[in-house]
Amino acid sequence: MKKKKKYVPDALAGKVADIPASFYKARGIRAVLSDLDNTLATYGEPFPSQGLKDYVRSLGEEGIAFYIASNNTGKRVTAFAEALGVESCHALFKPSSFFLKRFLKKKGLKPEECAFVGDQCATDVKSGNGAGLFTILVDHLSAHRPLLTKINGIMDEHYRKIVLSKGLAPDWRNL
Numbered sequence: 001m002k003k004k005k006k007y008v009p010d011a012l013a014g015k016v017a018d019i020p021a022s023f024y025k026a027r028g029i030r031a032v033l034s035d036l037d038n039t040l041a042t043y044g045e046p047f048p049s050q051g052l053k054d055y056v057r058s059l060g061e062e063g064i065a066f067y068i069a070s071n072n073t074g075k076r077v078t079a080f081a082e083a084l085g086v087e088s089c090h091a092l093f094k095p096s097s098f099f100l101k102r103f104l105k106k107k108g109l110k111p112e113e114c115a116f117v118g119d120q121c122a123t124d125v126k127s128g129n130g131a132g133l134f135t136i137l138v139d140h141l142s143a144h145r146p147l148l149t150k151i152n153g154i155m156d157e158h159y160r161k162i163v164l165s166k167g168l169a170p171d172w173r174n175l
């Protein structure tokens, strides 16, 4: 089998909360790490929605931990994570996998027991794949993104187009 490209996710989903705990349990996944901006909330939203809180609780009830893994600053990430009642790591420098691997080690998590969910191939998927996690690409919550992230965005749209147009990753419901 040809080696999977680093920016190709293992599965596609509309949004994080679409994927039920049963999907993860069936794959032996006991921790879900998620990007924050444009994955769990739009760039301007400081706090999680009730729907997201309910979803994270539903995972917890099935023994699946949820973590936020973001490139954003500590202030933004920590406040959001606290409101959601989960732990987080920030300034991850995705697409590098270095700090992600370090976080897993600190938490005693094995890569094969973890999933990484995010809205960008160029950062989230690449970083998650690099660390050996099951990666899921979700739709952007909003078309709006801050100027500083626009360069990443160009690469990301390029990768996303390839993944979608060539059918390189299956929808999670078809797995």
Ligand SMILES: [Mg+2]
Binding pocket: 035, 036, 037, 038, 039, 118, 119, 120
């Ligand atoms: Mg994002």
